[in-house]
Amino acid sequence: MRKVFITRKLPEEAVKGLREAFEVDMWESEDEVPPKKVLIEKAKTAHALWTNVADTVDRDVIEAGETLQVIANLAVGYNNVDMDAAKEHGIFVTNTPGVLTETTADLAFTLMLAAARQTGQAERFLREGKWTSWSPMGFTGMDIFGATLGIVGMGRIGEGVARRAAGFDMDVLYHNRTRKPEAESMFGFRYAELDALLGQSDFVVILTPLTDETRGMIGERELGLMKETAVLVNAARGGIVDEDALYDALKNGGIWAAGLDVFEGEPIGSDHKLLALPNVTALPHIGSASVKTRLAMMRMNAEDIEAVLSGRAPENRVV
Numbered sequence: 001m002r003k004v005f006i007t008r009k010l011p012e013e014a015v016k017g018l019r020e021a022f023e024v025d026m027w028e029s030e031d032e033v034p035p036k037k038v039l040i041e042k043a044k045t046a047h048a049l050w051t052n053v054a055d056t057v058d059r060d061v062i063e064a065g066e067t068l069q070v071i072a073n074l075a076v077g078y079n080n081v082d083m084d085a086a087k088e089h090g091i092f093v094t095n096t097p098g099v100l101t102e103t104t105a106d107l108a109f110t111l112m113l114a115a116a117r118q119t120g121q122a123e124r125f126l127r128e129g130k131w132t133s134w135s136p137m138g139f140t141g142m143d144i145f146g147a148t149l150g151i152v153g154m155g156r157i158g159e160g161v162a163r164r165a166a167g168f169d170m171d172v173l174y175h176n177r178t179r180k181p182e183a184e185s186m187f188g189f190r191y192a193e194l195d196a197l198l199g200q201s202d203f204v205v206i207l208t209p210l211t212d213e214t215r216g217m218i219g220e221r222e223l224g225l226m227k228e229t230a231v232l233v234n235a236a237r238g239g240i241v242d243e244d245a246l247y248d249a250l251k252n253g254g255i256w257a258a259g260l261d262v263f264e265g266e267p268i269g270s271d272h273k274l275l276a277l278p279n280v281t282a283l284p285h286i287g288s289a290s291v292k293t294r295l296a297m298m299r300m301n302a303e304d305i306e307a308v309l310s311g312r313a314p315e316n317r318v319v
């Protein structure tokens with residue numbers, strides 16, 4: 001019987017279909033990643049690996065997988081999988097595009113609002129019993145309404161954020177490697193080179209994939225181009241923004257605030273230096289975390305595993 005190894009405990013409703021046709025081996029923890037040694041051991045006899053963003057599916061894992069046919073990643077991003085190794089070994093890699101677009105756009109917008117209006121800090125202040133009177137300039141932040149939004153990575157999620165911005169009467173700039181004439185004419189979004197976008201935007205939202213090209217794309221020079229009153233949101237991947245440069249810019253008043261759902265080395269501990277800054281709003285990589293969306297992502301992965309192990313092509317194939 002063909003085997004599926006799932007690297008995290010998933011809700012039973014998401015795996016019951018696979019159990020009917022295949023031998024399903026599910027890691028017992030919801031929160032802990034199987035150690036690399038375990039992943040390699042499991043890969044040796046699995047026909048499918050069902051992974052997520054916290055798993056490093058590198059060449060060692062892929063080359064151990066002598067019977068491996070498919071790696072289904074519970075995410076739209078797949079920078080945690082060695083694509084070259086998968087390609088060389090004829091293993092499908094599948095992801096979950098589209099179903100998480102609106103939920104992740106909601107979260108990116110939440111981070112814009114929260115960082116600009118310091119809602120995290122204000123709530124902590126209140127919970128700590130520090131609210132003794134109404135303060136004329138207490139927790140005064142930046143206006144979102146009518147501001148200029150710059151989106152770096154105007155794909156599915158980027159467009160979702162841009163559409164939401166229309167309700168806030170924002171002016172939208174975007175930067176991609178390719179222009180989107182339809183979005184420009186339909187919604188009035190304007191294309192800008194990266195430097196121009198950084199210089200003109202009040203809010204910069206990063207939504208590119210993490211690739212060799214985007215790694216470190218926002219560093220000291222780029223942060224230096226931003227307004228001192230600007231807010232940077234990274235809802236894509238850590239590693240696109242240089243964290244040391246970001247720390248310096250936030251600490252020295254180079255930019256005003258940041259909203260971060262992702263970090264270079266996840267999970268971060270409470271001693272991470274960015275968390276020491278009051279102008280950082282930080283979340284533990286929860287972009288797509290709504291019940292409906294996570295279950296829809298799981299359905300997509302399960303259907304693709306079922307397809308490959310039944311000799312059909314998967315719908316959401318990235319390799």
Ligand code: NAP
Nearest residue numbers: 077153154155156157176177178208209213235236287288
């Ligand atoms: P998508 O539709 O493929 O959009 C990505 C956009 O980035 C494309 O428009 C692409 O346009 C642009 N891009 C790629 N390389 C670029 C470069 N070097 N310079 C400038 N722009 C570049 O993907 P999506 O579904 O919107 O997802 C985007 C990313 O969000 C994912 O890859 C993932 O890492 C992240 N994500 C995070 C969460 C979370 O929980 N925080 C949830 C979902 C997704 P061009 O190809 O024209 O450049």
Ligand code: GLV
Nearest residue numbers: 053075076077288
């Ligand atoms: C989450 O980070 C994803 O890429 O879906």
